[in-house]
Amino acid sequence: MTPVIELQDVSYAYDIGPPALEHVSLTVAEGEFLGLVGPNGGGKSTLLRLVLGLLQPASGAVRVAGASPQESRRVIGYVPQYARFGREFPISVEDTVLLGRLGTTGLLGGYRVADREAARLAMTQTEVLDLRRRPLGSLSGGQLQRVLVARALACDPRILILDEPTANIDMRAETDIFDLFKALNQRMTIVVVSHDIGFISRYVTRVACLNRTLLCHQPVPIGSEVIERLYGMQMQLIPHNHAFEREAKT
């Protein structure tokens, strides 16, 4: 399997506080669907930001698609944990998704036909095509999340990186979005940060447990013992389905 993300003995510390990451080595192969789990402050978002090239490691090396993260940004689609823009910003869904084409289209002037077609395809895949004329501020949390996924898909990425993409949406929308990720995994590598280990276990091919250091990275399922090591307290893993799914099955 071709490695697409490689972290070798990576450490990182912010200006204040303890190190966020210590001696982390992790390889993600082409076509994998990796779930990144761990407690708050465990370094999950820091690791993603290192892979995206938004942070530089204090020591160690990060390679993405065989090059530096900065050089490989154009093959990465990224969905942030929180929208980093004001909801009142005057922009439509379509124009937001089109921003995902920057870097793959010309420098001057407007968008080309190919850009609009790629954006349309991304909106169709994420089922937001009907919302394309709507202002971003009028969308629900789930709709906005789908638009952000569409924006990440608009550049037809090789790697899709998602930082808690379902943190602010209800469970039904969460299942819909993860079903979409599963389908997308047929043609791209996916790395997703999540708190719900039980839920993502049904979708990912491997789980990496991170709490400043990489505690494990193994195929699912993972047991209570690993969870205890990860969160530093006694835990019990309770297999569960989301309520509405049980309702649907009965």
Next chain:
Amino acid sequence: MSAFLDALALHAFLQHALAAGLLASIACGIVGSYVVVKRIGYLAGGVAHTALGGMGIAYFLGKSPIGGALVAALLAALIIGWVSLRFRQHEDTIIGALWAVGMAIGILFISRTPGYNVDLMSYLFGNILMVSRADLLLMAGLDGAIIALVAMFRRQFLAVCFDEEFARLRGVPVEVFYLGLLLIVALTVVILIQVVGLVLVIALLTLPAAIASQYARSLAAMMFAATLLGVTFTGAGLALSYEPDLPAGATIILLAGLAYLLSALGRAIWLRRRRTFALPNPTP
């Protein structure tokens, strides 16, 4: 009003004033929309007031005041921009410092300039009734340059204003476009200070765009609406101030401020009513 229209047909200075209002509104409508959505109104104010320091030094040295203002404003934009990009938490402090120090330097040097003492009020509120043909040409050139730059790089400017981090991930040189935007703001401020005064520049940069932002669904629509509002305020301000012989710049600012207040108030009431009617009736 009829006296104003009669005078408009007769006097070139009024026609120039109206044309200056139109040209200033185009620059402020476009640049002001970026200022409002990027929330850098305070930054634009800092750049504008630092320009006064450059003007004062230029006067003292016997050089062109517009040249001094240009150097000071561009320098202020670069310093504030650099601090904002590197140490965002100190942005407010550096803007406040440049704002106050710029004005202090301007007043100090102007007061020490030998001979005829410059009227500071003319720089604060300008005199739109004294706009010359050369000023109009300069403003038209500025408008042309702004329209050309925005047309060429509108996607990059939009990306930087909307979501800096995502823009960076898509390979947009965020620093270049952010500093470029600040330099355009500085250039707009300096050229318009001479014509309409420092306070009116800030008012025209922020108020029409702020009103437009309450209704516009896209940045282009916001720019268009802000320009139209700017033209309306400058035209109406000139007309209202003509007969009672009020200062035109101050009248325009008050009109724009009043419109903003009414718009914000009206929108708040409308939103509250809409929420109330959207709620289901309580069951008995």
